[in-house]
Amino acid sequence: MYKFLARRVLSTIPVLAIVAVLVFLMLRLTPGDPAAILAGDAANTEQIAKIREGLGLDRPLPVQFALWAKSILSGDLGESFYFKMKVTSLIGQRLEATVSLATLTIIVAVFTAVPLGVLAAWRFGGWFDRMLMGFSVMGFSVPVFVLAYILIWIVSLKLGWLPVQGYKPIGDGLWPFLKHLILPSITLSVIYIALIARVTRASVLEALGEDYIRTARAKGLPESRVLIRHALANAAVPIVTVIGIGIALLIGGVVVTESVYAIPGLGRLTVDAVLARDFPTIQGVILFFSVVYVMINLLVDLSYVFFDPRIRY
Amino acid sequence: MNARRFATAAVSFLALCAVHSPSALAQDKVLRIVPHSNLAILDPIWTTAYMSRNHGYMIYDTLFGTDEKNQIKPQMVESWTESPDHRLWTFKLRKGLEFHDGKPVTSEDVVASIARWGKRDAMGTALMTFVDRMDTPAPDTFRIFLREACGFLLEALGKPSSNVLFIMPKRIADTDAFKQIEEHIGSGPYVFKRDEFKPGDKAVYTRNAKYVPRKEPPSGSTGGKNVYVDRVEWNLALRDAQAQANALANGEVDIIEAPAFESIESLKKAAGVQILNPAPAGLQYMARFNHLHKPFDNPAVRRAALAAFSQEPFLKAQVGLKEYYRACPSMFTCGTPYGSPAGSDIQSKSNMRKAQELLKASGYDGTPVVLMKPTDLASIQKLPDVAAQLLRQAGFKVDLQAMDWQTLVGRRAKKDAPDKGGWNMFLTAWQAHDIWNPIANAAMDARGEKSGWFGWASDDKLNDLRAQFMRETDEAKKKKLADAVQSRAFEIATHAPLGEYVQPVAARKNISGFFTTNGNLYWNLKKN
Numbered sequence: 070m071y072k073f074l075a076r077r078v079l080s081t082i083p084v085l086a087i088v089a090v091l092v093f094l095m096l097r098l099t100p101g102d103p104a105a106i107l108a109g110d111a112a113n114t115e116q117i118a119k120i121r122e123g124l125g126l127d128r129p130l131p132v133q134f135a136l137w138a139k140s141i142l143s144g145d146l147g148e149s150f151y152f153k154m155k156v157t158s159l160i161g162q163r164l165e166a167t168v169s170l171a172t173l174t175i176i177v178a179v180f181t182a183v184p185l186g187v188l189a190a191w192r193f194g195g196w197f198d199r200m201l202m203g204f205s206v207m208g209f210s211v212p213v214f215v216l217a218y219i220l221i222w223i224v225s226l227k228l229g230w231l232p233v234q235g236y237k238p239i240g241d242g243l244w245p246f247l248k249h250l251i252l253p254s255i256t257l258s259v260i261y262i263a264l265i266a267r268v269t270r271a272s273v274l275e276a277l278g279e280d281y282i283r284t285a286r287a288k289g290l291p292e293s294r295v296l297i298r299h300a301l302a303n304a305a306v307p308i309v310t311v312i313g314i315g316i317a318l319l320i321g322g323v324v325v326t327e328s329v330y331a332i333p334g335l336g337r338l339t340v341d342a343v344l345a346r347d348f349p350t351i352q353g354v355i356l357f358f359s360v361v362y363v364m365i366n367l368l369v370d371l372s373y374v375f376f377d378p379r380i381r382y
Numbered sequence: 383m384n385a386r387r388f389a390t391a392a393v394s395f396l397a398l399c400a401v402h403s404p405s406a407l408a409q410d411k412v413l414r415i416v417p418h419s420n421l422a423i424l425d426p427i428w429t430t431a432y433m434s435r436n437h438g439y440m441i442y443d444t445l446f447g448t449d450e451k452n453q454i455k456p457q458m459v460e461s462w463t464e465s466p467d468h469r470l471w472t473f474k475l476r477k478g479l480e481f482h483d484g485k486p487v488t489s490e491d492v493v494a495s496i497a498r499w500g501k502r503d504a505m506g507t508a509l510m511t512f513v514d515r516m517d518t519p520a521p522d523t524f525r526i527f528l529r530e531a532c533g534f535l536l537e538a539l540g541k542p543s544s545n546v547l548f549i550m551p552k553r554i555a556d557t558d559a560f561k562q563i564e565e566h567i568g569s570g571p572y573v574f575k576r577d578e579f580k581p582g583d584k585a586v587y588t589r590n591a592k593y594v595p596r597k598e599p600p601s602g603s604t605g606g607k608n609v610y611v612d613r614v615e616w617n618l619a620l621r622d623a624q625a626q627a628n629a630l631a632n633g634e635v636d637i638i639e640a641p642a643f644e645s646i647e648s649l650k651k652a653a654g655v656q657i658l659n660p661a662p663a664g665l666q667y668m669a670r671f672n673h674l675h676k677p678f679d680n681p682a683v684r685r686a687a688l689a690a691f692s693q694e695p696f697l698k699a700q701v702g703l704k705e706y707y708r709a710c711p712s713m714f715t716c717g718t719p720y721g722s723p724a725g726s727d728i729q730s731k732s733n734m735r736k737a738q739e740l741l742k743a744s745g746y747d748g749t750p751v752v753l754m755k756p757t758d759l760a761s762i763q764k765l766p767d768v769a770a771q772l773l774r775q776a777g778f779k780v781d782l783q784a785m786d787w788q789t790l791v792g793r794r795a796k797k798d799a800p801d802k803g804g805w806n807m808f809l810t811a812w813q814a815h816d817i818w819n820p821i822a823n824a825a826m827d828a829r830g831e832k833s834g835w836f837g838w839a840s841d842d843k844l845n846d847l848r849a850q851f852m853r854e855t856d857e858a859k860k861k862k863l864a865d866a867v868q869s870r871a872f873e874i875a876t877h878a879p880l881g882e883y884v885q886p887v888a889a890r891k892n893i894s895g896f897f898t899t900n901g902n903l904y905w906n907l908k909k910n
Contacts, residue, residue, distance in 0.1 A: 100785070102792030107423065109430030110810065111504060111544060111824050115833050117795050119560045151422045152581040153562055162580050221628055233628040234620055331620035331629070333583035341420060341582050344758070344788050 070374075070381075077370070081363045088359045089141065089352070093134055096348050102126075103150045103346040124150055137352065146353035151345040156353035159338060166236050167334035169246070170326070171319040173254040178261035179312060185262070186269025186308075187296055193274055201266060208263025217256045217329040224252060234331035253330040257323065261315050268311045272304030279303070305376040313369030317362045410612040411909050413893070416626050417616050417902070418640035418885075421585050424574075425562040427502050430544035432813065436902045439603070440587050440614070441482070442548030442568035445473070445492065446540025447604035448815065450898035452663075452718050454540040455604040457596065458487065458549060458569075468531035468855050475522045478594040481551050481569045489524035493517075494555035496526075496539075496547065501559035503545035505538040505821050508852060533854040534821060541822065542603045542900045543815040571595070571607040571905050572614060585616040600897045600906045607905040610895065614904055623760070630655055630888055636909065638888040639902050642760060643701055649888045658887045660896045663814035664708075666715055667696055667762070667880035669769055670825060670837045672806050675799050677751065677778075682744035684875035687807075688729045690737035690776035691769070693881035699764045700883075707883040713823065713868050715814035716882060720861065725869025729878065737776040750779040752800035754808040756787040765809040765880065794836045808836075809880070815900050820851045820867040825877040839876045 104121035105112070112120075121127050125136070140147050146156035189198040225233045231252050237245040276282065277300050285295045324336035335354060342350035373380045417436065423429045426438030447457045456462070460476035479487035493516045500510040512532040518524050526535070539547055549555075550568060557563045566574045572587035579585050595606040617635055620626055623642035629635045631652040641649060641657075649655050669691060671678040678684050697707040710716035711726035723730060751773060755766035770782045781800075785793070790808060798804040817823040826848065827833070830840030847870055851863040871877075887896070895906040 100789045100792060102795060105792045105795045106788050107429060109434075109544065110812075111430040111816065111835070113824075113827075113833055113835055114795055114797070114831075116502070116560075123560055153422075153424070154581065159581070162583070218624065221625075225632055226628060229632075233632045233634055234625050235617075235629075235634065236619070328622050329625055331617065331622070331625055333580060333619040337582055337619065341422075344786065345422070346788055346792070 074367075074371075077367050081360065084363060085356060085359055089138070089356060090134075092352050092355045093137065096346075096351060097130060097133075099346070101346040103348060106345055107150065137349075141356070146356065147349035149342070149347050149350045151342065151347040151350065156350050159350060160335065160353060160357055163333060163335045163338045165238055166332050167320065167323055167327070167336065169236075169239070170250060170253055170257065170323055170332060170334060171316065173250050174257045174261065174319060175312070175316055177254050177258040178265055178315065181258070182262040182265035183269050183301075183308065186266040187273050187301055189266065189270040190273035190277060190300070191292075191296055193277075198270070201270070205263035205267050208259045211259070213256060213260070213325045214329055216259060217252070217326065220252050220256055221329075234329075236330075236332045236334075249330075249332075253326050253332060256330075257319070257326045261319070264315065265308065265311055269301075269304070269308050272307045273300050276300040276304040302376070306373055309372050309376060310369060313365055313372075317365045320358060320361055411610070413611045413614045413637070413904065413907060413909055414635045415614060415616050415904065416620050416629070416635050416638045417618065420582055420618050420621070421616060422581055423562065424566050424579075426548055427499050427545050427559065428562045432544065432901070435544045435546055437574075437585065438546055438548045438568075439570070439901065439903055440572040441566060441570045441574045442550065443479070443487075443570045443607075444540065444547060444603065445549065446536060447602060448540055448542040448900060449601040449604045450900075452602075452818070454536045455598075455601075457540075457604055458492075469528045471526045471528070471535060473524055473526075475524075476596075477522075479569050480592050482567045482573045482590060483551070485551065486521070487549060487569050488521040488552075489518035490521075491552045491555065492524050492549055494552040495549045498550075498555045498557065498559045499545060499547045503538075503541075503547070504824060504827070505534065505541055506545065506547070508821050509535060509538045512852070531853060531855050533856075533860055534819070534852060537819065538821075540603075541815065543813050543822075546603075569593075571609045581618070583619050585618060587614045587616075588612065595905075600903075602898065602900050603903065609905050610908045627652075627888075630890065633890060636890050636893050640761075640885050641888040643703055643706065645888075646703060646706075646886060654891050656889055656891050656893075658889060658896050659884055660887055660899050661814075661901065662884055662898065663715055663717060663900055664882045664884035665811045665813050666710065666817060666882045667700070667765060667809065667811050668817075668825060669765075669807060669809050669878040669880055670794075671839075671875065671877060672800075672804065672837050673839045673876075674797055674831070675804060675806065677746055677749045678806055680744060680746075681874050683741065683746050685728055686737050686741035686744050686746070686776060687773060687778070688872070688875045688878045689732035689740050690734060690772045690778075691729060691878045691880060692733070692772070693729075693879070695772065696765055696768050697881040697883065699768050700762065706886060707881060710879065710882045713817070713826065713871055713877070713879050714820075714864065715818050718814060718818040720819050720864035720868075722865055722868065724865035725872035728872055728875075734772075734775055737772075741777045746777070748779055750781040750800075752781045752783060752804070752806045754790045754793065754805050755782055755784045756790050757784050759787040762809055762811055769807070769809060797831065797838070813901065814882075820848045820864055826867060826871050828874075828876065837877065839874070841870070841874050841876075844870045844874065844876070 104117045108117045108120050149156055185201055189201040192198050221233055224231050232249055235249050237249050239246045285299045324340055327334045327336040339354050419433045421433045421437055423434045426434040444457045445459050446454050449455050458475055460474050462473040464471050500506040512528045514527045514529045516526050554563050554565050571590055571593045573590050575586040589609045589612055595608050598605040600606055626638050627645040627649055630638050650657055671684050693709040701707040711723040711730035712721040714720040753766055753770055756763055770780045773780050793805055794808050796804050800806050820826055824835035827835050828839045828841040828844040831838050847867045854860045854863055892910045895908045897906055
């Protein structure tokens with residue numbers, strides 16, 4: 070187990086190195102000049118050249134890469150061209166909002182989708198199953214921004230129950246924090262509810278056809294125990310895998326939701342940085358996302374041990 | 383029973399959370415503003431970005447300002463004298479000026495601020511070519527010695543738009559003009575809360591209790607900068623146009639600086655919302671030719687394009703609402719001192735047939751026009767489609783290339799040929815006071831590749847007329863020279879003015895005290 074853990078942690082090093090090189094090169098190949106963007110509309114070419122020099126963008130690419138790599142190795146992701154702040158500070162400022170939104174979304178999604186999926190499998194072919202499948206198709210099809218505007222229109226503008234936009238850190242109080250996250254997390258969770266419910270239904274359905282389920286029922290166990298303790302537990306591995314992928318996708322996929330609800334998270338930071346060709350910030354954020362992806366995958370792999378005793382590392 | 387108990391406990395818990403949430407600011411009057419863009423660069427001298435300029439107006443004060451009638455009026459300056467030969471100017475600062483760190487504003491701070499600004503701003507750099515030296519005979523007095531008479535010294539010191547001459551403490555103003563300042567201390571009506579600043583989220587300003595406003599009523603960037611709120615918060619995260627409108631209608635923000643024209647009608651109908659027009663001077667759309675490459679290296683071809691660009695189609699497509707746009711034959715903003723139709727017949731009295739004739743006579747060889755279209759900048763994104771259509775009708779071949787604005791900004795700085803990553807034409811918009819005289823108007827700078835603005839117009843006659851304008855001190859003669867500059871600019875078709883529009887502001891009805899400005903200024907506002 071520890072060997073596996075060490076091997077996986079060590080394997081992140083080449084992954085991050087490849088990501089770093091690719092991101093660095095891709096950004097330099099993208100059209101757009103950070104110096105021209107920073108200088109403003111009325112600047113002339115002479116002034117832009119001076120700003121480019123100040124940012125070190127006039128140096129050869131290998132030199133720029135070597136300087137960046139050196140700073141990364143010392144734990145420094147560099148300074149944003151655009152915001153004039155340390156990239157680590159920028160990520161730190163935005164992390165809470167994105168993690169809060171992603172966590173609440175996953176909680177809503179898991180606690181809604183798994184029971185729905187189990188019930189649909191239990192009532193396979195019935196009206197509930199058909200309704201759930203219809204809902205999941207809709208969940209996949211409706212764009213996030215459409216759903217967001219519909220929810221805002223009904224819940225905020227017509228009923229006045231929740232705010233239209235914004236984010237309050239948990240330090241400002243639990244209710245202000247939740248109040249600002251309820252609509253965004255419902256909006257964002259719909260697609261994950263659809264995905265997780267479908268996978269749960271399929272996995273549980275497969276498990277319900279196994280011999281040990283027939284045995285459990287023959288022993289006279291209550292149906293709820295059969296479903297949860299025997300069917301769901303044995304169907305957990307694919308469900309956990311999907312949830313893990315969902316978390317990883319969520320961290321980077323919250324851009325639209327953050328934009329519509331004006332949540333200052335990592336998604337918005339990434340968009341702002343891309344639009345401003347803020348190379349250090351884009352590089353830093355993508356490296357950060359890479360670490361998060363690798364770690365989540367590692368956690369998912371480790372969780373298999375608990376759900377399926379046959380799996381050993 | 384258990385469920386009921388649980389529900390009661392949960393409701394009580396949430397209620398407690400609500401009651402005990404921090405409410406230190408509950409008693410403060412907070413003005414919540416949605417600016418037109420994100421604030422990233424905090425140095426208003428280092429960049430010409432309007433957001434940085436507006437941030438500057440919050441925390442810095444200016445020596446002079448421009449009032450709503452476009453007159454230069456003193457702000458930090460109490461009085462000034464000018465020698466009979468116009469070469470020595472002596473300025474005295476008014477009493478009670480103090481930086482946010484408690485130190486008094488001195489003439490040394492002023493001279494250092496002028497020197498730094500003079501290295502970056504277009505009018506500033508032009509002014510510095512006249513300045514022989516500056517000195518500070520007393521802490522409240524500074525002098526500017528000129529090599530020769532200069533006709534725009536006060537206009538430069540009091541210019542209202544980017545780059546505005548903001549006065550900073552000497553230790554900050556001594557920063558290299560090509561490096562951004564690290565400290566943000568001014569002597570203006572608000573104090574910047576650096577510790578609360580989160581780029582992309584919010585910028586916070588608190589009332590500067592020590593600020594001594596002038597007695598005159600506010601007008602443009604001059605007059606009394608009275609602050610009636612405790613705190614101003616710029617919401618930098620709220621950038622989706624529909625979300626902004628929803629937030630204003632729901633009372634979650636107080637002011638939207640630049641609501642989308644598509645939202646105006648629905649906002650007019652929203653309860654508690656008012657639509658205002660505090661900046662009637664507005665903005666002007668502009669098409670810029672690249673003078674370095676075919677086909678627009680030929681003035682006759684540029685004139686044919688100019689003749690094709692009737693303003694109405696651009697305005698109709700981009701703004702749509704008649705009450706917010708106007709055709710204007712001037713390259714300077716209409717309604718400002720130098721706004722005139724001089725020399726504009728080639729565009730204002732032309733038509734498509736004339737454009738076609740001019741193009742035929744120009745010797746145009748069918749070289750496609752690479753026209754850059756920004757897809758992500760709602761405020762100008764429809765203009766290139768109109769330009770492409772009009773150019774095609776005139777007989778041009780057009781290669782309309784879509785890209786994001788930042789790619790366009792990077793690409794327009796390239797002098798390469800269009801088929802090697804360069805360009806032929808882009809369109810943009812300027813606030814009135816950025817183009818209102820021959821020195822400020824970057825598109826009329828005809829110094830060519832060396833220091834000219836993107837497009838790199840080159841014309842000795844135009845440069846000579848601009849130089850004469852800079853030297854002229856008589857207002858009537860300046861007006862004539864401005865007309866001559868504009869006539870020459872139309873003659874060689876430096877660029878094409880495409881009409882003007884005003885940007886309305888949307889605000890809650892409990893916000894009052896708006897005054898006529900030339901930008902987005904947030905003093906004198908009351909929240910009831």
